[in-house]
Amino acid sequence: MSPALACIRARFAAPGLAALLCAAGPVAPRAADALVSEGWQVQLTPYFWALAMEGNTRVRGIKGEPDVSFEDIWDNLDYAVMLEGEVRKGRFGMFANVIYADLGDTQNVDGFDVKGEATVSWAGFGGFYRLGPWTVLPEAGTLAPKVVVDPYAGVRYTYADVTLDVRNGGPQGSDDQDWVDPIVGVRTIWQIGSKWSVTALGDIGGFGVGSDFTWQAAGMIGYSFDLFGDDNARLLAGYRALYQDYSSGSGDNEFEWDMTLHGPVLGLAIAF
Secondary structure (H helix, E strand, C coil), rough: CCCCCCEEEECCCHHHHHHHHHHHHCCCCCHHHHHHCEEEEEEEEEEEECCEEEEEEEECCCCCCCCEEEHHHHHHHEEEEEEEEEEEEEEEEEEEEEEEEEEEEEEEECCCEEEEEEEEEEEEEEEEEEEEECHHHHHHHHHHCCEEEEEEEEEEEEEEEEEEEEECCCCCEEEEEEEEEEEEEEEEEEEECCCCCEEEEEEECCCCCCCCCEEEEEEEEEEEEEECCCCEEEEEEEEEEEEEEEECCCCHHCEEEECCCEEEEEEEEEEE
């Protein structure tokens, strides 16, 4: 799972950066120095993730194929509680995050209406090492953005409680599983002017230890403002996606969670 700067998994081409640079002022020393400050840096980020989901799940011999589009998000996402935190001193840092979501959907599978309900929790923990900062597009002069790169490694714990119910008198299956995935990834943070930032990250994991395979991608644009201090808060908006392919057991005891969860995120990062 993922570090505390809420993230938007994306690729940023030079034209996009140029557009942001045109709107940004000179890089403030305070903003640039914060990327590599030798003092303690603590940040908490509560945020909301509007989820769409696609994939397959199987419980007690019953198969479900949830496919919740953006049009259906508000009917199927009952609630989600999300919080990320980060502590850094110098170039070394640690991150932790937790997400709780309650999901539901009804789909037609092999001619039968199957109602699926899932309560899923994720918790991630790990460490990173900061590289940089480097100046990008130095020809832009005082408008040139600074970028740091944070390779990271950690673990992501997942707990999934899934119920599949074949409607109109059909069978019902319910099971819960938990597993831990090792993950490795990279995060980049671009400081553009004194107010704007862009964060992009991605990681992979599982490797058969927990999931057969899992990946995560995220990206986010941030705008800094004063909240109980100078530029100590950032409004974050972007996109996040998480894929997991996990299975255990066989026959009537088979559990499968082959799912992609994705959607827009909105958060507030507060530095202390």
